[in-house]
Amino acid sequence: MSPKSMTIKQKEKAILLGLIFGAVAMIPIIISAVLSNSLIVLTDVLKSGSELLAVMFSYFAIRKVSKGANMVYNYGYGKLEGFSSLLMAFVIGVSLIIILFNAYIGFTHPEPLAGIGVMIAIGANIVTGIINFWQWLNYRKIDKDSPSPIITGQLNLYRSKYISDISVTITLVLGLVLRKYTFAHFIDPLGAVVLSGFLFYAVYTLFSQSMDNLMDRTLEESLQMGILRVLAKHFDDYHNIHDVRSRRSGQYIFIDLYLEFDPEKQMGVVQQAICEINADILGIIKNCQVNIVPCTSKPQTS
Numbered sequence: 001m002s003p004k005s006m007t008i009k010q011k012e013k014a015i016l017l018g019l020i021f022g023a024v025a026m027i028p029i030i031i032s033a034v035l036s037n038s039l040i041v042l043t044d045v046l047k048s049g050s051e052l053l054a055v056m057f058s059y060f061a062i063r064k065v066s067k068g069a070n071m072v073y074n075y076g077y078g079k080l081e082g083f084s085s086l087l088m089a090f091v092i093g094v095s096l097i098i099i100l101f102n103a104y105i106g107f108t109h110p111e112p113l114a115g116i117g118v119m120i121a122i123g124a125n126i127v128t129g130i131i132n133f134w135q136w137l138n139y140r141k142i143d144k145d146s147p148s149p150i151i152t153g154q155l156n157l158y159r160s161k162y163i164s165d166i167s168v169t170i171t172l173v174l175g176l177v178l179r180k181y182t183f184a185h186f187i188d189p190l191g192a193v194v195l196s197g198f199l200f201y202a203v204y205t206l207f208s209q210s211m212d213n214l215m216d217r218t219l220e221e222s223l224q225m226g227i228l229r230v231l232a233k234h235f236d237d238y239h240n241i242h243d244v245r246s247r248r249s250g251q252y253i254f255i256d257l258y259l260e261f262d263p264e265k266q267m268g269v270v271q272q273a274i275c276e277i278n279a280d281i282l283g284i285i286k287n288c289q290v291n292i293v294p295c296t297s298k299p300q301t302s
């Protein structure tokens with residue numbers, strides 16, 4: 001098995017583990033929502049359910065991506081990662097709307113927190129907070145070693161889940177301890193509003209990154225500068241640069257260079273220069289496929 005396929009399998013395993021944890025964590029959260037009168041616990045159930053659905057989307061997407069290129073999809077299923085992240089943004093966005101609606105009800109009809117359900121919710125959020133923090137660190141490492149839209153989406157998701165768990169726990173503890181005071185009745189809906197802010201940021205990040213992937217946006221400036229430095233290093237090996245094109249497809253990067261070479265040079269010499277340029281670019285950009293096309297003018301598009 002190649003290193004690339006190993007990396008994808010590791011990603012698939014990490015997402016499956018998160019899916020299992022998320023499904024198990026739903027049990028005490030649902031129980032706490034039934035036994036408590038807390039709006040933030042109710043919104044936590046809706047949010048957790050939508051996030052579980054988003055992780056499920058990601059798992060099915062990464063399984064498809066792990067199959068790689070075939071005769072029908074020569075470039076693999078990289079765009080499926082961007083589409084999966086877009087679905088995640090949509091699902092979290094629906095949760096955001098539900099949370100804001102419930103927060104509005106909480107402000108107009110405030111009630112004190114009470115009941116065993118609140119205690120269960122506090123305990124459940126502490127446990128899930130620890131798990132989500134570990135998942136966040138795990139995905140941050142994976143994203144650093146082998147970035148891709150679906151992994152970036154999971155990273156943002158678990159970061160928001162971890163922050164959400166902290167927010168819910170603090171809100172419930174404060175609301176429970178200070179329930180005798182009238183002002184404390186507004187802590188529950190206020191916590192829901194704070195929670196919605198983190199979700200809004202997660203939605204914005206997921207949407208922008210997934211759209212970049214689906215719309216074939218070129219590489220970020222730092223990577224483009226790296227390509228230009230390599231071309232500058234091999235300035236004497238070619239006559240002219242007619243075009244440089246790049247795009248992402250999931251975790252992979254595709255770069256096309258249209259270079260003009262000395263027509264008097266033998267093909268073996270030109271091929272050697274192409275191999276050296278290719279190797280230098282691969283040395284600075286991970287998961288990259290470089291196509292160097294000898295030409296005498298900029299490629300035409302119909």
